Amino acid sequence: MSDDEQKRPTNAGEPEPSAEGDAAKVDAAKAKAEAAAAARAKKAAEEAAKPAWERDPVAPAIEDASDDPLAAGLREAHGASLEHAVAVGGELVLQVARGEIREVCQSLAEDYGYRLLVDLCGVDYPSRENERFEVVYLVHNLEENRRIRLRVRVPEGEEVPSVCGVWRGADWCEREVFDMFGIRFADHPDMTRILMWEGFHGHPLRKDFPIEGIDTGAAIYPEYYDDAAGPIGGTGTGWKPSKAEADQAPETTDSGKAGKE
Amino acid sequence: MSPEKTPSSEPLFGLEEMELNFGPQHPATHGVLRLRLKVDGERIVDAYPIIGYLHRGTEKLFELHPYFQNVPHTDRMDYVAAATSNLAYVGAVEKLIGMTVPPRARYIRTILAELQRISSHLIWLATHAIDIGAMTPFFYTFREREVILDLFEEYCGARLTLNCMRPGGQPYDLPIGWVERCREFIRDFPSKVDEYEGLLTNNRIWKQRTIGVGVLPPEVALEYGVTGPMLRGSGIDWDLRKAMPYEAYDQVEFDVPVAHNCDTYDRYLVRMEEMRQSGRIIEQCLDDLPDGPLMAKRPRVLKAPKDSETYYSVEGPKGEIGFYIVGDGTPNPHRCRVRPPSFMNLQVLPEMVRGQLISDLVAVIGTTDIVLGEIDR
DSSP states (O other), rough: HHHHHGGGGTTSSOOOOOOOHHHHHHHHHHHHHHHHHHHHHHHHHHHHHOOOOGGGOOOOOEEEEEEEHHHHHHHHHHGGGGEEEEEEEEEEEEEEEEGHHHHHHHHHHHHHHOEEEEEEEEOOTTTTOOEEEEEEEEEEEEETTTTEEEEEETTTEEEEEOOTTTTTTHHHHHHHHHHHHOOOETTTTOOOSSOOOOOSSSTTTTTTOTOOOOOOOOOOHHHHHBTTBEEEEETSSSOOOOOHHHHHSSSSSHHHHHHOO | GGGGOOOOOOOOOSOEEEEEOOSSOOOGSSSSEEEEEEEEEEEEEEEEOOOOTOOOOOOHTTTSGGGGGHHHHHTSSSTOHHHHHHHHHHHHHHHHHHOOOOOOOHHHHHHHHHHHHHHHHHHHHHHHHHHTTTEEEHHHHHHHHHHHHHHHHHSSSSSOOEEEOBBBBBBOOTTTTTHHHHHHHHHHHHHHHHHHHHHHHHHHHHHHHHHHHHTOOOOHHHHHTOOOOOHTTOOOOHHHHHHHHTTTSSSSOOOOOOOSSHHEEEEOOOOOOOHHHHHHHHHHHHHHHHOSOOOOOOOOSOOOOOEEEEEEEEEEESSEEEEEEEEEEESSSEEEEEEEEHHHHHTTHHHHHHTTTTHHHHHHHHHHHHHHHHHHO
């Protein structure tokens, strides 16, 4: 409608419209707008009458959920460590301060019955200025059959308190997050790589890790393999003889083995 | 070896604990699982699983391909149960984008997922029994598994890496005569399960090798995030098909078997009953199979909104298999995390084998029903 009115005066050569003509045009425009609105409503009604699978997909809405009883209860107990609460398509997602995550998880598990840790994973957002990573906790309450997500933002090089003491199943998940993203967990009983081999450099699921991989060189197990010859060169067996073995049988590894037996 | 022949001065006797390497290439480890065992004679003092030998970076690969092209990657994770991995992935994408699947596709998906559950449980039974020393069930179960694989082959052309679902619906309708052939198989299947049970359930050796072996108390199972038949074998009645029904599971009647002795034998009973219940589900789905379209209205290129995220999971044969997807407005997922059931279930293994014999370890690995392709991804 406004487009029509703005375009009209630019039409050079046409005489200046009279007052009556103006009114007529406004009426016409109004009628047009009404018709368009009716058409839109009809289309919406048609769309709604269609079965769900013929409608255009609509992504789940993200709503504020700070008045959710669980979020309110946690805020009361932990104050500002609960940064914000949203509901994504009806599922509660809480953003928790990094330092307080263990306390929040503890009270979720003990006071609210979230006894099953479903998943724990990391996400890399390289575009974020200083809090590059996010650790996501997915917990489930079997009695209420309710599932919520917790998110913690982590800057590069910072540690997250481990939740192994709350759910023991977090052990391997946290090791995997460390392996894939390089996020360390404080007080974890065994903070080592889990899927990549020990001695591997880099964290593959970081966005800046190249998909074709990196040249890790021959020194995969520098304590075992010959640095220059790599895993299959050198000693023939692949294993670098230990110092004691080398002293015992300086000529070949085979006789070293026999000597041990 | 007599003491005077020993060149080293290390004592041969009086040795109490030793470390033993088990795997990664051992027929009883169901793939490339490696365990470091601390043993006292034949008894296991502690176990430390070492995984990652089959790591292929699937989660990294997901980030490089559009949503539609990622379905085949999910086949290669749990390679004996590709259909349920497909189902979890396409369900997650549908939830992220907000698509609704037409009813006929939902029923077909339910049938495929349950056939897959049966075939996965058949593999479990065959390998579990052969590990313990019962050779015969292997041939019986592979006979039925062959029929299921033939049904899959007829439907989508593949037997193992199925790629049989798409975000938004099903790619193909059921071929002519498929329903009848499937019905025929399901009609005979309970008698086949009776055959397997006749070989094992009251077999004295089977009972001696499984009763009281690998006990997993319910509170330990929960604490470690164990799901699926492992959790139900420990007395916790939790099944995603009942708790959060998806596809056509709210339209069919079935029971969730639960056992309370928490040992290997009870988990065996749970899985056997699950196979019968899967047969019931398939039968009802075949009876009620609705007509109609197979594919929802969907854009040619799927794009998830910026900063959208979702988690969706289904009850796979091994437990809860889920996908956590983060969208960033491009046709590729920003992050696609797999929640692998075997990964969580394997983690509890040391708890189950402490104090047991090494030969029981083999039974416990069998009863956890792990697939290393999914653990290592």
